[in-house]
Amino acid sequence: MAMLCSFGRIFLVRPAAAIPLRFYCASSPSNSKLFVGGLSWTVDEKSLHDAFSSFGEVTEVRIMYDKGSGRSRGFGFVYFATAYEAKCAKEAMDGKAFLGRPLRISFALEKVRGAPVVVPRLLNSEESRN
DNA sequence: GTTGAGCGTT
Numbered sequence: 456m457a458m459l460c461s462f463g464r465i466f467l468v469r470p471a472a473a474i475p476l477r478f479y480c481a482s483s484p485s486n487s488k489l490f491v492g493g494l495s496w497t498v499d500e501k502s503l504h505d506a507f508s509s510f511g512e513v514t515e516v517r518i519m520y521d522k523g524s525g526r527s528r529g530f531g532f533v534y535f536a537t538a539y540e541a542k543c544a545k546e547a548m549d550g551k552a553f554l555g556r557p558l559r560i561s562f563a564l565e566k567v568r569g570a571p572v573v574v575p576r577l578l579n580s581e582e583s584r585n
Numbered sequence: 586g587t588t589g590a591g592c593g594t595t
Contacts, residue, residue: 490592519593530591556589564592 485538487514488563489545492530494518495554500531502554507533510547511540532563 491503500516507513518531535541541562549560 492591493589496588517593522594528591528593529589530593532593559591561592 485542486562486565487535487538487541488565489533489535489541490530490561490563491533492559492561493553493557494527494529494531495556496527496529498527498531498554503531503533506553507535507544507548510544512536 489507494503498518500518503518504513504516507516512535513533514536515534516531517534519528520526521528533541533544535544545560545562548558551558
């Protein structure tokens with residue numbers, strides 16, 4: 456008999472075995488969205504798409520440009536098909552040099568409307584828990 | 586003409 460408790464939160468239904476559920480903080484959500492920083496100001500979207508396409512299927516590449524000047528802000532976002540490819544590309548291209556500058560890749564924060572973006576920089580990233 | 590850590594335009 457499984458009881459569905461809809462309290463607005465996600466309840467994991469475990470079997471009769473008393474398994475202590477560890478609270479995985481959603482500070483490092485391995486989303487398919489990837490935050491790519493440290494980009495050169497001459498890097499465009501097609502360059503990132505070609506660079507990250509080797510590690511997985513890139514569905515969308517978005518580079519932040521300045522509205523006033525029109526130049527790139529030096530960071531962008533890479534959308535992968537799955538979080539697996541995103542993590543693979545992150546672990547592969549993070550810290551590597553790209554067009555003369557080292558890349559700073561991390562998982563992008565989910566854009567929540569009506570709520571400020573919380574940067575889990577002080578939180579421990581226990582993503583390699585497998 | 587410049588700058589260099591970061592979390593974004595629907």
